[in-house]
Amino acid sequence: MLGVSAGEAAGRPLGELVPVVDEPEAWERLLVADSEEPEVLRVARPDGELYLEAWWEVTREADGRVVGATLHAHDITAREREFRRRGVDSMMLAALLDNLELVVCSLDKQGIFVSQRGKALRTVGLTPDQFVGQNYFDLFGGTESGESTRRAMNGEMQTAVPSEVYGVHWLSWGIPLQDPELSVITVSLDVTETRRNELELRAKLDLIERQQQVIRELSTPIIEVWDGVLALPIVGLIDTVRTAEIMDNLLQAVTSTRARFAILDLTGVEVVDTGTASHLIRMIQAIRLLGAEGVLTGIHPTIAQTIVSLGVDLTRVAVFGKLRDALTHCIARLRPSRPRS
CATH class of the missing domain: 3.30.750.24 (STAS domain)
Incomplete structure (x- = not known):
């Protein structure tokens, strides 16, 4: 794991063999008493960093003076990287939900709300997880998004389905899941402002077309x-x-x-x-x-x-x-x- 044999390691400082990235003098501080619980240490290696989960027991003389330690460690690099990746994913998702006009919901196999988050909830006067425990189709079964969600629960991916709920225009995505408990994730984006701009632009284009027709007739x-x-x-x-x-x-x-x-x-x-x-x-x-x-x-x-x-x-x-x-x-x-x- 460390890239050296036992013979090569003998006689060398621990900090040289297992250099802790965040604190070069970490071993001098740590090996003064038994560890109370395992610690995760980021160790520098020539071929890349390792994450070690380590714990130790110190050896003492009769007068209590520490003269050595038995150190145990195993490589948790893959687990730690996956954990950190999921942490980054969670931060990214939180940033999207907190800053974009989105509502993201998860439904179980029966169509019951498991979670309901997103900044756009405030636009329609709702609070996070307000519908948790209620059936999605009892609330929205008669809407365009309700029909698309039903198809998503049947395994059919739904992309950018327009609908109007609570007086707000939405584009919704229904994402089927291969999960023992959850069936679908729905993502709804508030496009009311975009829709309003589109209608205004269309009205302006119609006016321009009528004006051009008048100009053509006059010319x-x-x-x-x-x-x-x-x-x-x-x-x-x-x-x-x-x-x-x-x-x-x-x-x-x-x-x-x-x-x-x-x-x-x-x-x-x-x-x-x-x-x-x-x-x-x-x-x-x-x-x-x-x-x-x-x-x-x-x-x-x-x-x-x-x-x-x-x-x-x-x-x-x-x-x-x-x-x-x-x-x-x-x-x-x-x-x-x-x-x-």
Whole structure:
């Protein structure tokens, strides 16, 4: 155990053979009287520390003077390390229960509370171990957490199950145990604040979505600028989704007003991608299918390059540089032609 033979140990100081880590002069203090009970000593060794449980009897002369001692010891390193590990685990668990909004409960095979701890108990006006001796399912059998706990008692691990008990939102875990007495450990985390923040964030996102919808509608107004003539000035960036919305709204307006012309004014749009350009061309084609004529105006040079790169034939589409010119064209087409003399 000490790494030396009896012959090597003879004649050497005990403190050299069995050096006590916490107190180098420990043997001089200890071996002056019989030990009343075993002591645990941490001993330094080249290959690592040992924990020894030691006790001793001193040898005295007739006058009572101590002249020697018989020392007994055995290695309890494994036991002591396990004990200390469990002590650390207990401290860690205590730190979690005392500082986090948790409730941790243990239930026996019949669902009876064996323990009930955690800081979150105070949130709902409960005290530690208040339910000990009571049946879990008599109290919470009708809740979401009650059903998940029942499944955990049947050996099925339960993870992050949401529930609402005592007006508090919880996420609960049910951990089955292989134990002769206990059946399950439940861990419940108070997520009320998180849930409240989530609802507030969702409400804000809904508001933003509604605001964006209003902005989209305002940024693409459909105006009846003349009898039978609609104008749609488009402003800002347009993508495939927005273009689809514009097409749907414009086609409905053409149908409801029985318009003869629909002017798409792109003066406020500087850049479109090829997908959006394709949608614009399809919009013109859809207007024609409704018996109206689509007119393009205010096309920027970059948009023109994009349309050309698509190889689209615009020979049948009226295109003008300014909205005024397009409106003049439409009004002229609406006027009845004069009969020849």
